Amino acid sequence: MDMANHGAGLVAKEIKLAFGGLQVLNNVSVSFPPGVITGLIGPNGAGKTSFFNCLTGLYRPNSGDISLDGRALKGVSASRRARLGISRTFQHVALSPELSVAENVQFGLHASRKSGLADALLPLPSAWSDREESRHKAIEALSLVGLSHLADVPAGGVAPGTLRLVELARAMVGRPRVLLLDEPAAGLNSSETKDLVQTLRQIASRELVMVVVEHDMDLIMQICDVINVLNFGTLIAAGTPAEVQANPLVAEVYLGAADD
Numbered sequence: 001m002d003m004a005n006h007g008a009g010l011v012a013k014e015i016k017l018a019f020g021g022l023q024v025l026n027n028v029s030v031s032f033p034p035g036v037i038t039g040l041i042g043p044n045g046a047g048k049t050s051f052f053n054c055l056t057g058l059y060r061p062n063s064g065d066i067s068l069d070g071r072a073l074k075g076v077s078a079s080r081r082a083r084l085g086i087s088r089t090f091q092h093v094a095l096s097p098e099l100s101v102a103e104n105v106q107f108g109l110h111a112s113r114k115s116g117l118a119d120a121l122l123p124l125p126s127a128w129s130d131r132e133e134s135r136h137k138a139i140e141a142l143s144l145v146g147l148s149h150l151a152d153v154p155a156g157g158v159a160p161g162t163l164r165l166v167e168l169a170r171a172m173v174g175r176p177r178v179l180l181l182d183e184p185a186a187g188l189n190s191s192e193t194k195d196l197v198q199t200l201r202q203i204a205s206r207e208l209v210m211v212v213v214e215h216d217m218d219l220i221m222q223i224c225d226v227i228n229v230l231n232f233g234t235l236i237a238a239g240t241p242a243e244v245q246a247n248p249l250v251a252e253v254y255l256g257a258a259d260d
């Protein structure tokens, strides 16, 4: 059986999610193959973050199936999914200000493996080599985003725009199979956004599934191979940047949002 090509990457089928009477996701089916940068766009409240939460196991959909490389994820916990290689950044930066930048990045390692964070941060002699290794990996991940020089600075003293890149390093440190980015450019100025585009292009690889949720259309159009458009929990369009840009339904949704 050719598992390599059958359902490779992250696949969601007919995902439904409701909170009380509110239908947040309505039959969303979408595939995120490796080696492709996929955009997920849509107006505020469309369900983009909720969809990420379903993929990572934070939310349990009311129905539908999610699989990673052909493996069904139903009933698989969020921490287990992290260990399977599903990694994400958060729309609202979630870092500990009192810990150093490197220590914050090390958190990402512990999402992706069994031993606890304490093993890597506490000064136990038995954990020394583990600790060194995890610091080494954190610095490697920081180099990926051009921030290794900030390794020992407390995260609380780092500019908000830069913290977005620290988040990215935290998400990459465990060498994930899947990278889900929730508004990575939020709060970045235009030169920081340019740098981010460069960094994301460097991170992209044939093996990596990359999904970008973003309101910055320039970034989306520049970086994505394929774009999916959500509106009120329904996928209304999918295609190349040019196709999506030319889609009248998409224009209508965005014009409608701009009118509010």
Ligand SMILES: Nc1ncnc2c1ncn2[C@@H]1O[C@H](COP(=O)(O)OP(=O)(O)OP(=O)(O)O)[C@@H](O)[C@H]1O
Pocket: 019, 022, 024, 042, 043, 044, 045, 046, 047, 048, 049, 050, 051, 091
């Ligand atoms: N835990 C929850 N309980 C109740 N309602 C929720 C919950 N999470 C999300 N929602 C609702 O689901 C809808 C979609 O929200 P979501 O955050 O997924 O949108 P989004 O597309 O990420 O929007 P934005 O672009 O503003 O980040 C919203 O109406 C939101 O209020």
Ligand SMILES: [Mg+2]
Pocket: 048, 049, 050, 091
């Ligand atoms: Mg969101």
